[in-house]
Amino acid sequence: MASVTRWLRLPASPVEHSVEGRGFVFSGFVVAVLAIVLYGQDYVVPVLGVVAAAIGHVVSYRRRNSKRGFWRQAVLAALVFGALFYVIADSSLALFGGTLPQANFAILLVAITSFDLKTRRNCYSSLWISLAILYLAAVYAWDYAFAVLAGLWVLCLVGFWIASHHKRLNAELKGPARPVALMLGAALLGGLLSFVLIPQPSGVPVSPLVVSLPNFTAFKGGLESPALPLVQLTGDPSGATSSIDLHFRGRLGDAPVMYVRTGAPAYWRGLVFDEYRNGAWTATNHGYREMQPYVPPRFLPPAPPGNLGTFVQTFRVLRPLPGVINAAYPIQSLYAPVAALREDAYGTFHTPQPLRPGQTYSVVSFLPDLTPALLRAAEPMDQEHLDAYPDNYTIYGDPSSVSARASNLADEVTQSASTEYDKVMALTTYLQRNYRYTLDLPPVPAGKDPVDWFLFDVKTGYCEQFATAETLMLRSLGIPARLATGYATGDYDPILNQAVVREHDAHAWVEVWFPGHGWVPVDPTPGVSPLAATKFPSHWAGGGIARLIPHLSIGAPAAALGSLGVLAVVPPAIALALIAVLAYAWLRRRVWTARPRPQPGESELLRLYERLQRRLTRRRAPPETPREYQHAMGEHSSPFMGRWPEGPEGLLAEVTQAVNEGAYAGRWPDPRRVRDLAERIS
Amino acid sequence: MAQERSLQPQRAAELLERVEGNIHRVIVGKDRVVRLALAGLVSGGHVLLQDLPGTGKTMLARALATSVGGTFRRIQSTPDLLPSDITGSSVFNQKDLTFEFVPGPIFANIVLADEVNRATPRTQSALLEAMGEGQVTVEGTTRTLDRPFFVVATQNPAEFHGTYPLPESQLDRFVLAAEMGPPTDVEAMEVLARREHGDPIAELGAVIDVQEVIELQDACLRVVAAPAIRTYIVALMQAIRARPDVVLPASMRAGVYLQRAAQAWALFEGRDFVLPDDVKLLATPVLAHRLGMRGRGKPADMIGEVVSSVPIPPLRQH
16 A cells, blocks of 8 residues: 555655746746637636736745645645636536636636645646646637747746756756757648648538537527628618618628638528518518527438538637528538527528627538539429428519519520529529629619619619529519528638638528529629539638639649549649658758667666656756766755665665666666666665 | 786776875875876876975875886986986997997886976976887987886976976876875874884885786776767867867867876776766866966866866767
8 A cells, every 4th residue: 555655656846946937837827818818708717817826926935945734735625626616617507607617717726726836846737737728718719819829838838947947957058959940840841731732621620629618598589689790770780680671781891700610612691581572671481490509410401412422610700690500501410509599491590699709619511512414404393393392482482572674684684594594594694794793882762672773773783682683583583582691601711721701791692492402592793603502622721822812823723623522632642752752862861870779778777767866856967977976866865765675875876887887888787687676666 | 818818907906906005105195196196107198296395296206106116217307407317328438439328217117207397498308208209319319118107297386496387288298187285184193103213115115016017007998988988078178178268278189188097097996997977087187287277267176167067978879
């Protein structure tokens, strides 16, 4: 039993006397807390923690030479358990309403333990908990500024190491600068190359840890904030209405709305509207079904015909948004950390409360293969299909809200087209070619129908007008159509591998019913692909970089590579192999010299020697010879005397003798003898 | 066969201990200086003893010479000492009507050059040529000196009148320089006690012969200085060179001597390999007298600082 406890006990760590070192430990904590404040937007516990830790550092520095008392340690332990209770209460019951209970727990832990920073090991553990705090902040931080904080923390670690170890040994700070610089440079280059050349995984969620805590608020009554941020009566860009009035339009800024890590570029679909009356869209079907926060594939429609696969999107909300799950459609499954979800009659999911900044949710979507040939082959609308028709056909087919001349224009444009697909495309490309897109449009004059005014008077408009006009004209042709709203893909950031969706990415488009295919997105807005379905993903970060440089044509080959699918691994693999071969050849020319292998017993003995030094509270200083170290330790009255039967000096003398013989005469001892010596330590 | 005849380190340690014990019959205490002087002999170099008059330099040299057997000659340096007084000269033999070479005091196994800085530079250089090359050239004929050839020079730094300080290039020829240092009270009383009824050196005899000295010198050459030791010596020399207060850094010869002296030092413990401890211990005696310092800095202090700050090479060689 005694041997077990002895084995469990850690070797002693020296008392930390360096004020600078302790300063670095505290700074590392402050940096981590700063990250939590900046990214977690939590203020109370971090500030309290920093103040408490500052006091704790002063206290523990003053008391560093005195022994630890039982009651003191007991109080600290009780406080740690209190903090543990806090994290459990806050994360399971939202008792304190904290957004980051894990980080708050770690902050409290550092604050409490800072009252007991006696030894160097204590200081290190404080730094490591700071690193954990930084990690939690990193999950929230999706920008570059975080690198500065991480760098500051590393500086604190290095500073502590120098202040603590180097000052103690009185040694010169002389590291292997050249190899380290070379290694860093090579790693950076290698990382960059692999980042550019290796396909980005699309099927794996990117976030390593789900930090969005469940929000246990349930639905109260109907939808609370079912609006979309596109067009509102109030002009409030966050949206508070379930209708779109084409007479008005709110101003949309450049502020980021959300980040999306996605396997494929797609439109993030939100609310869908079916009834158009007096220049305003509304949703008529108020049916819904309740869902669990995790919606498995079995509750959702099966894969569409010709499905190419699935891809994951992780959304991170940046500013308060209506409680609508924007995602690529059709959805295969989804998870949102809320109490419950509601799926409305149009396949859109709603959350009980508005989405708050920092919330994340993940959606797996199908990748439908909507090629012109397939859609053209879709059978025309007949009675059999009408029976299978999921929703209220009367509304989708209602031509009453469109004016006669708009209806005539639709007939005129589509008269040469035979299939439904050709008609849709003819109308879409007609709108795209003959109408101009602008965001600076005066309000619709009083008494005018917004669609007529757009089609025949100004001939310029924004996405809702294009989409509305097309929807109504399709309906006049007998083709079921409705208005979908949401966001465009956003700007792709190749470094962080995420799309930044901004306010001005708010978008509206048309969904057309194709028998056998369901609702197919079509976008009549000029400058985009008419068939607005999700594109086959270009996995290539190179493609993303090329998108940033508009005049460089490598975007095209990169996209072509993307369309190769799995085969696209081949060209970068060849490139990587080439680089590896070149590097190998270069290395071989430079430093490929055979190194003698260590003799038997050498590694074993030196490891034993290191172990012995660790046991003896002080390690051998670099300018100290083994024999000087042995004598110094013999003169010291080591507190660990008596740990070995014959005292440490006898063993140290024997090991020192063996080390000297090995290192300076090349006579390393037999590994068996080293083992015998090692047994005498423990 | 050569392997069997060669001296084992253990045996060498015994011989050296015997010599040390013999010397200590005359010299009270001063273990370190005695061992340094003996190490100078074993390493095949020459030793410079410096201190105030009357501290036992000459006594040490005489005791060492007596203990080792072989021939012993003494040169008492004075300003009017001529090179030929050291090397010897040809004398006309009236009987044979020929010139006959009469060897000087340099033709001996152990030569005590007493108060060497009192001789003129010309005479000093004659002595130092013999020390450096183990041969003397007299009147065009080069004569090789016998093995072992060991010079113990003494000088007293305090006496400025009538001295010619040895130039650095000549100081460089001594493998090591040692200072006797003042005796402790106990030692001083012991010295007085021993001299009460006569001089103990008169009773001193040889404990090893010339052949054994040669064997010791050969054994010294067989002591292994590992690559790590060489790395360490070079690091020490570099560190000294990098010091801003050093005007004249240690020469390459100094490094060679340091290694050789460390090899000799290992023999005292019966080791056949050099430890960094040997190098550390010998750094001051081997290097201090060769270095030129700026200002009033003492080379010994500077070397002490360097030795305690330069890291020893890593123990792991692979």
